[in-house]
Amino acid sequence: MSRSRLSLFSYDLMRELCDHCRKERFHFVPVGGSPTTGACKDCGRDDTKLVDMSDTAVMRLVTQPNGDVVIVPVMG
Numbered sequence: 001m002s003r004s005r006l007s008l009f010s011y012d013l014m015r016e017l018c019d020h021c022r023k024e025r026f027h028f029v030p031v032g033g034s035p036t037t038g039a040c041k042d043c044g045r046d047d048t049k050l051v052d053m054s055d056t057a058v059m060r061l062v063t064q065p066n067g068d069v070v071i072v073p074v075m076g
Contacts, residue, residue, distance in 0.1 A: 013071075019047040026071045 011028040018025075018040040025048070027035040037048045063069050 015051050016048050017051045018043060018045065019049065020045040 010031050012031055012033070014027045014029055014035055016025045016027060016035070016037055017023075021040060021043040023040060023042045025041065029035050035050075037050060039046045040048055060072055061069050062072050
């Protein structure tokens with residue numbers, strides 16, 4: 001059977017915030033799933049939590065020169 005179509009899943013974007021250094025980290029998770037929070041990659045403290053994000057926010061994936069992909073808000 002030919003595989004001319006690939007079904008893709010929908011993902012939620014979750015925002016994790018470090019209470020100590022205020023750095024953000026974003027997670028793409030399957031709809032209804034929840035990522036586990038962990039130590040902050042910047043300061044190493046375990047003060048992170050999932051925080052609210054506006055459902056009207058429009059985000060853009062931007063590839064940095066070093067190959068990292070970051071999420072930035074699109075300003076109107």
